[in-house]
Amino acid sequence: MKTNIYKIHNVKYCHLLFMALFMAVSCSDDYLELEPQTNLNEKSFFKTPTQIEQAVNGAYVPLRNLTNLEYWVFAEMRSDNTTFQFYQADRGLENRGLVDYFLTDASHDLSMGGLWNGSYDGIARCNAVLENIDKIEGLTASKKNQFIGEVKFLRAFYYYNLVLQFGGVPLELSTTQDPGEANSDGRASKDAIYESVIADLMDAENLLPKTYGDIDRGRATSGAAKTLLAKVYMIQKKYTEALTVLKGITGYSLVTGSDESYKDVFNPNNKGNTEIIFAVQYLGSEEGQGSNFMYQFAPNNSGNIVTGDPQMLNLNSGSGWNTPTQDMIRAYEEGDLRKDISMQEGFVDNDGNFVNQPYVSKYNFGFDLSGSTSVNFPTFRYADVLLMMAECLNEQAYVANGEAFDLVNQIRERAGLEDLTVVDAGNQEAFRNAVFHERRIELAFENHRWYDLIRSGNAVEVMNAHGEEEQTLRADIIPAGAYNVSENKLLLPIPQRAVTLDGLEQNPQ
Known part of the structure; x- marks a missing residue:
């Protein structure tokens, strides 16, 4: 454009x-x-x-x-x-x-x-x-x-x-x-x-x-402005101010009701759902106005198997990006309904063989024009608001099995997981870590993770550990000095x- x-x-x-x-x-x-x-x-x-x-x-x-x-x-x-x-x-x-x-x-x-x-x-x-x-x-x-x-x-x-x-x-x-x-x-x-x-x-x-x-x-909307304002306050460690703003975000709710509810949040046929506070809009049926996440994130050796687009038989350097890491894959708990919606660990090729190449599938809902989809990008969701509220409450004062636990467990229950309890998070630091973990999974591939690492103060430690694993897994391609x-x-x-x-x-x- x-x-x-x-x-x-x-x-x-x-x-x-x-x-x-x-x-x-x-x-x-x-x-x-x-x-x-x-x-x-x-x-x-x-x-x-x-x-x-x-x-x-x-x-x-x-x-x-x-x-x-x-x-x-x-x-x-x-x-x-x-x-x-x-x-x-x-x-x-x-x-x-x-x-x-x-x-x-x-x-x-x-x-x-x-x-x-x-x-x-x-x-x-x-x-x-x-x-x-x-x-x-x-x-x-x-x-x-x-x-x-x-x-x-x-x-x-x-x-x-x-x-x-x-x-x-x-x-x-x-x-x-x-x-x-x-x-x-x-x-x-x-x-x-x-x-x-x-x-x-x-x-x-x-x-x-x-x-x-x-x-x-x-x-x-005013809800979008409040959500971003709360994020800025949290970066500044102003948790009381952030919580006040977050409690004023009303009129939204989690999409629930089935094992596919998480998927329904991102479905382009459900753009006006109750969980979306602000989303970047795309229209795949109009030239130059669609999104192409599905194509960029598809493995570059998957042909049209992942995208289903008959005109895209050969993907190339424009694909194979934003690929889930092995650490990301391990982060999902067994039975988490979000995993198979958000990502896949590989695909089955035309000969029936499984190809071990992970990819993000959260935005895969077909295409309108070849190379163009109507999938919006969810910038702010109500699930994010609930998790921020839980974090703010914990930073004010840890309360065993208090309101902050209830907020996190609304997210976990939709994901088909057991509730977070004091056995899992028995003090303020443990609960803080649990919230950041939940944010990583719930908001995976929605452009929150880097900012969460910065806000947590753990970015250097986490990214150096990540780099060590990547260098072990892909030593043949990673250049000298990477991940330092x-x-x-x-x-x-x-x-x-x-x-x-x-x-x-x-x-x-």
Whole structure:
């Protein structure tokens, strides 16, 4: 998909030549699944309520693109959850593998540059809406509040991912009108980024509605803003504040009722289910608007056996990514109903032989167009909220068999597992570990694991242990120096282009 905002020095954008790239709304139930329809000058574009709505819709586009690739590369493959299937015939996507190995450096713009540029693209779109919305005549107060709330949520989300991956980054809260002012003011501190994110989310939770009608399904809600706000508070160890916010997230519930309930959460025929708080929307029947997780995560030697797509007889370097590790496979308890829904340990080839090649199956629900599916990505779910509440309660005070146990056991019961008791978690530390374990399984392959490792303070220890096992299992392909994880390597290096052109200080590696 084309993006035509002219970026200056990788950080700010020249809005003297702003290109609208915003999406028109149709009668589709999934309003976010539409491509930009027109390119206009900013001065002539922001005139009508319809145009500002298109601009708001356009602020979601980078989120959709980032979720289709960069977010899982840096939040799952960089963790102990997943690795990748080596493909000797084509090393064109080697940069992704270097992320897994902790061997990225500032020159690898194909990996980190996509995350950096896509995030600032989204931020610039949000800023453009906020700077122009007061000019719109005929916009109702309720719609104006909603649109402001949406882009403030999105801007906060883009910054949330940036600060957790890069640390302090340039804080851009306005558009650039003069190319001479394109350089940023340098990297803001992490505290300053969090302060801005919290301010945006507090505004968003007050401005956004709790729900929408079907035609607006997929827009950010007050529940989405509250969920992200709670996550930021928990990163800062502000558990009392986080718990207060979490208790205000109402109107959602776990999908239950059968052994397939967990699967039903992700089914594209069940997009409006009660558990989804916020999901990135895709429409596989429209060219360029679908998701392709099923294809990227399928083993590259599985032909069309895993995808069922007759036009995809030969997969290649674009597949075999985000592969469950052996440690991830062992993490599932016997009888856990989530395992066979979330992942498979291999596939049966055309000769009837089992091929031992694990892959993520959570997003496998068939395709619409070849290579394109309508499977949404579940960014925030109510199960996540329950587990965060349990964690906050435990951090305030451990209570044997108290409310925190009840919250975790709602999750375990749906998974077909026995309740967590004081026998399993007899003190605060044991319960804390149990919650992080439950999060790993329940939210597997949904881009939470890396952030949970960072928040737990265990990332270095866990990832070095993971690296030792990977080097034992795959010593023939893993390069020297891989998985040598230190505190410095918990932050990605700033893309070299941004360092050079914008004069940014580099993260030590």
